[in-house]
Amino acid sequence: MTQLDPSAEVDRIATSAKLGRKRDHTRDPEILDAAIDVLAENGFDGMTIDMVAARAKAGKATIYRRWPSKADLVLDAVACMKAGEIDFERLPDTGTLRGDLVAMIRPRSIEEAERKMRIMAGLFGMLSSSPELADAAHAAIIEPRAAVNRMFLRRAIERGEISRDCDVEMLANLIPAMAAFRLLLERKPVDAEFLVSLIDGVLLPAAGLDRRPSA
Known part of the structure; x- marks a missing residue:
C-alpha cells in the first residue's frame, strides 16, 4: 500500500499557494493586506498602487520593485489570503x-x-x-x-x-x-x-x- 507523505504535500501546497513570491520582505504582509482592503473597497479598475502605498504607508517604488504590476500584486495578495x-x-x-x-x-x-x-x-x-x-x-x-x-x-x-x-x-x-x-x-x-x-x-x-x- 502506498504511504502518503503529508509533510511533503503540505510543503507543496504552501509553496504553490504563495504564487512565487519574491524574497522575504518584512513589509510584505502589510502591503498585501492593504492591497486586499483597497481591492475590496474600490474594485480592480478603481484600485491604484498609490492607494495601496498610502494604506500600507510604503513607498510606491518599494511596491513596484516587488510586484511589477497591479495584477501581480492582487494575485499575490489573494493567494496569501487564501493560504492564510x-x-x-x-x-x-x-x-x-x-x-x-x-x-x-x-x-x-x-x-x-x-x-x-x-x-x-x-x-x-x-x-x-x-x-x-x-x-x-x-x-x-x-x-x-x-x-x-x-x-x-x-x-x-x-x-x-x-x-x-x-x-x-x-x-x-x-x-x-x-x-x-x-x-x-x-x-x-x-x-x-x-x-x-x-x-x-x-x-x-x-x-x-x-x-x-x-x-
Whole structure:
C-alpha cells in the first residue's frame, strides 16, 4: 500500500499557494493586506498602487520593485489570503472523507462574507480586462483548497473508503471551482449551508459514497 507523505504535500501546497513570491520582505504582509482592503473597497479598475502605498504607508517604488504590476500584486495578495485561511499544519483527520471536508468549513460573519464577495468581484474585473491571467488566478483561488481536497481524497482511497478508480483531480477541484463560480459570477455568498450541500449532493455521490453518513 502506498504511504502518503503529508509533510511533503503540505510543503507543496504552501509553496504553490504563495504564487512565487519574491524574497522575504518584512513589509510584505502589510502591503498585501492593504492591497486586499483597497481591492475590496474600490474594485480592480478603481484600485491604484498609490492607494495601496498610502494604506500600507510604503513607498510606491518599494511596491513596484516587488510586484511589477497591479495584477501581480492582487494575485499575490489573494493567494496569501487564501493560504492564510487554511492551517496546513493542522488539517483534520476525522476518519471519513465527509468528516474531513465538513471540518474544513469555517463559520463566517455576514461582514466577512460580504467583504469576500467584494474581493472576488474585484478579481472578476481583473480577469475581464486581462484574461491571460486566468491560470494565475486559478492558482490563487482554486488550488489551495483543491490541494487539501486532494489529500483528503487520497487518504480516503488508502483506507478503502472510495475506489482507486475515482478521478481525484476532478473531485478535488469540484467544490472550490463551484464556490468560485458562485462568488465571481452569481455574486452570492459561499456559506456553510452551500458547502455542505455540495459535499453531500455532488462530491460524495461522484466519489461513490452515500450523501449522508449512516444514522
